[in-house]
Amino acid sequence: MIAVIGASGNVGRVVTRRLVGLGSRPRCLTRDPARSALGPDVEVVTGDLGGPTGLDGLLTGARAVFVVTAGPDAPDHDAAVARAVARHGVRQVVKVSSVAALPPVNDPYGAAHLAAEEAYRRTGAACTFLRPAAFMTNTLQWAWSISAENTVYQAFGELRQAVVDPADVAEVAVRALTGPGHEGRTYTLTGPEALTARERARRIAGALGRPLTFVDAPPAAARRAMTEAGLPAGYVDGLLASQGDPDPARGGTPLPTVAEVTGCPPRTFDAWVAAHVRQFT
Ligand SMILES: NC(=O)c1ccc[n+]([C@@H]2O[C@H](COP(=O)([O-])OP(=O)(O)OC[C@H]3O[C@@H](n4cnc5c(N)ncnc54)[C@H](OP(=O)(O)O)[C@@H]3O)[C@@H](O)[C@H]2O)c1
16 A cells, blocks of 8 residues: 555645556545545545654555655654654655755755655665656746736746656656666656746746736845745745755756656646646636
8 A cells, every 4th residue: 555645735646646547545644634635536544744643544554655745844744754654664655855955955945855865764665756846836826926917026037947747746756656666766857948937937928828027036025925924934045045046957957857767758838837827817
């Protein structure tokens, strides 16, 4: 049995759907089964990685676990999952990490993912780490200002990122969970082209059929917006340092990894926009 942590998220929802399609019945952790709407084909375990966790219920009898942790408490959550993996003798871990974890790590966000990778390795489980570039779905953060003001506000607007569709990250995860040869591997995952945020906004404008104004927001404004939204200052600083990292090795260069692992070329940003254009109107 395969356990899934983060089953209602961008990557985990696709992983779960694909596992069900392959005939398995994954066991999925969620804080809120009603909101997560994972459907009847999965076993649902209610739990919160930040509280009395539900991890024992999730991992009892599990052969493998797919792990997404998210947000400022992710380091504690990964530590709790790693302890539970060791306790239950789970044989395989597939974790969504980040390109920011590529050594030498130079921001706290990448350091947290790298420390988590090391914690999972120490459990003795066969590990596969997926280090994606920025997700195409991050673009949905622009939906409100595009629909309300025809404007995109974004820091580091000229930095290139080979943004990746979370569905491709999920596809690689499913290969790792269900096929041989992925144990001990760390995969850096990108989309097929390196685009600046300004170029991505232009592509969305093309799909919408109307011009958009791009405002290259100062990082200080982005920092203010995120802290006003309730995120802890230290976490925001880590995220911004990661987003502003100019090293092309950290997601700035398209790589063949998705195609090599899945046999299919990675999905394009244009295809993603076409599938999501209504969310910008
Ligand atoms: N966004 C990017 O550009 C990017 C790039 C590279 C790597 N990453 C990494 O990708 C991961 C995020 O993946 P994603 O976008 O698929 O996630 P997501 O859509 O943000 O979903 C987060 C998932 O985590 C679960 N979750 C959150 N807090 C939880 C808690 N306290 N207890 C139990 N479950 C909890 C949520 O489940 P419920 O709400 O159902 O409980 C949800 O399924 C992060 O580790 C991030 O660092 C992201």
